[in-house]
Amino acid sequence: MIGLISALAVGLLLLTALAVFALRQGSTARDIQAISEFPADPRHSGEFGVCPHEFVARIFSPEDGQFISQTHAPYLKRLFLHERKRVALLWVRQTSRDIQQVMRNHTDTAKQAADIRFRTELSLFLTYVELRLMCETLSLLITTVGPPRLERIAASVHELSQQISCAHEAFVKSSSGTATDTTVAS
């Protein structure tokens, strides 16, 4: 039974991948044109921190929420939560787009590099997936819980990301160690 389900899943996965590929083939040319229209934007060179640091640190902070609560005005509190959620979502989406742009810049050049390394590419891809997952999780949590109440959940997401990061660094160290060994041996 498991064999049948996995066979069906493989068939459907291939159909889905082909459909996505068909859609993307049409949009690739448009994407290239859109990117070249904004060469001076610092985000397109893959630099982060366009948003001021104090602002970023404050998005998930409960302090502003506590201050608004002291006014005992329910309308003001609702308005604050609504606006804070919008700002937080906008920030996460922007960060996610920046990460995509960095990876796109990389793949555009790496696909033509004759001396590409499979392990390095795999490691970069895993980091990219991890960061995208972080952004998606944050978006979901902001939508459901709201930024001011996110602190505790965000802390656990952070802890999880730290664990993934440690595992990733161990992987990178082991792969670079192997690469050094190979270089020495050759």
Add this chain to the structure above:
Amino acid sequence: MLDQFIWWGSIASEILLLVRGWQTKLVSRYAAFYLYIVFVLFQSCLRLYVYHWQHSLYRYIYWSTEFVSIFVGCAVVFEIFRVGLRAYPGASHMARNLLLLLFLAALVAAVANTANDPRWWAEAKVTEIQRAMRMVQALSLFALVLLFLHYSISFGRNLRGILFGYGLFVAGSVIWLTFAYTGASRFRNFWSYLYPFWYDICLLVWIGHLWGYRPNPQSTESAQFERQYERIAAATKKRLQDARSYLDEAIGR
């Protein structure tokens, strides 16, 4: 009546595809693909003959030609990989490693299955073995499509048509063989019409995309990035680490 219509329809489509391939000289550009079409045409005519005049042999001929067509189809997958990534040595290197990993994983899975049940090879039905082979082919195509998506590889109309048509056919085969394997006669009856009809749709996709020659978009910058990969990868790693610390700064506290 319907099965005869589908049968003759596919033979006519295959002949049309070959004639157009010959006229537009696409035959020399995509030799493996047109070899596959020639084989399928020969297979269709042979089956038609055996079905009408040597019916007792039909089952044997059907499954043996199906096996050969899987191997000829592997050449089509290789051609998609070779032509599509010709201008991208980096992506080509990644695809080679990815396919090698995939075949190794399939080999390990096959050995593990045989070790668990040594009689499997002796007792397995033809459909089971064929389904396993088609699944490996489907996974290879899936991995290639993911790689094309990841590296934003753009295809010309001809190669895109070959990939879509063959991908649709392989996905349909995996699904059809899964239903054939369940053994429910009602499903089998339904799929025995749908499967050849599905193949006719794939033929129409090929005819539409291979009607005239359309070149693949060529990269002009390949030489520029040679020997610079380590530097590019290090820069990307640094930027992704910046992104992580940027996210951590917001939620880490």
